[in-house]
């Protein structure tokens with residue numbers, strides 16, 4: 001008779017992530033907890049004769065991956081849109097959008113995502129390019145980084161944007177230099193404050209479908225915990241419904257997005273609302289940890305704030321000026337909220353650190369493990385400040401895929417581009433380095449992310465020269481930053497991220513052993529099984 005409460009995982013090498021015992025032969029699980037990690041014979045005993053046996057078949061067993069920065073419902077929604085990330089040129093982008101429109105004749109809007117600036121002539125799309133394939137209804141085509149959106153004429157009409165619409169705080173409506181008309185290329189807060197609310201206004205059933213699609217694809221890629229980095233109320237309600245139904249197959253730690261309105265009262269009111277959410281949702285499975293602020297844009301869109309201009313002469317200021325950032329950061333820190341600040345350019349990174357340092361001076365050191373998200377191009381002196389201030393570096397190896405860096409590098413110029421994604425410097429500075437994917441801005445696949453972390457090469461094309469290969473991490477270290485260190489960044493380090501007795505039974509089994517075979521083997525590796533809180537959420 002099988003004792004369904006107990007499981008024995010053996011037959012492969014076990015990489016535990018536990019500094020006290022990095023390697024083992026087997027893991028015994030009882031209900032949702034790990035009860036033993038060690039040699040095979042003792043694990044056998046610990047599990048007992050009736051245990052369910054899970055044979056790793058020579059594959060690597062490791063802690064479930066923790067996506068340290070992701071957008072769960074958006075990932076699910078994105079799966080249903082026209083997919084443009086790997087479309088190499090405008091013709092192919094138009095063809096795919098046209099195909100999607102034809103396949104969805106009843107959709108009120110045509111939706112696509114993932115275009116890269118390098119694929120558009122001049123890097124800036126226009127509504128005419130889109131009107132050519134979607135003349136009849138609004139089309140919203142999000143860039144790969146979701147910081148800009150490409151709208152056709154019908155979409156601009158739906159948004160009520162014309163030549164007289166002023167740019168909102170922190171956003172830009174690109175205009176034709178000759179006619180002054182909006183071109184259809186919309187950036188930053190135009191996207192987050194006007195387009196997202198419109199596109200996110202879907203039924204609960206649809207939000208549930210998006211969440212379920214994301215959870216399924218995450219389980220298949222071996223992810224057992226996710227840090228949700230732009231929580232909206234509708235997504236939270238969907239997560240609560242999924243948890244209630246026993247279908248939340250990943251642990252979620254969430255940061256509520258604080259929208260930049262330019263008005264102190266409404267910005268502080270959002271912090272108060274987030275505080276209530278953190279008090280109401282503090283479970284082991286679903287927790288609201290704090291807030292997320294978007295302090296600049298992206299290097300591709302020339303909206304990341306740099307201390308020196310881009311090579312094309314453009315630049316951007318941080319979306320939050322220092323006064324407004326200080327106000328919100330001090331209030332949130334005082335309320336005990338964990339703060340995550342999106343900052344990609346060196347100027348935005350410096351201003352984020354200034355605000356966090358200021359909050360520590362005003363409120364005292366909080367121990368709240370505030371975080372900066374992305375950190376693509378930082379001044380080395382500021383990198384040292386992260387360590388000193390105890391600020392987590394939340395970074396996304398997949399964003400360093402050299403296959404997508406040509407426009408990024410051209411905008412920064414060679415010297416600055418060489419200093420991008422400086423993971424080892426954050427480690428030297430003593431900062432916690434948490435890895436995530438920022439899905440859906442890039443693939444959610446944990447193994448692909450680990451490949452870039454350990455090689456700095458492109459998963460799609462190994463012939464593209466690696467970006468700073470000297471900054472690739474040993475693969476075992478990459479795994480730690482995608483598991484244990486991401487757990488630490490999210491205050492999950494006593495729950496998950498390691499295989500250790502007493503911890504949650506969150507683990508994955510791969511079909512090979514990439515630590516033995518080398519990072520290239522990750523490109524064909526498969527996740528054979530995902531166990532989350534003792535339950536099998538994926539097996540092939």
Ligand SMILES: [Zn+2]
Nearest residue numbers: 069070229438
């Ligand atoms: Zn993000």
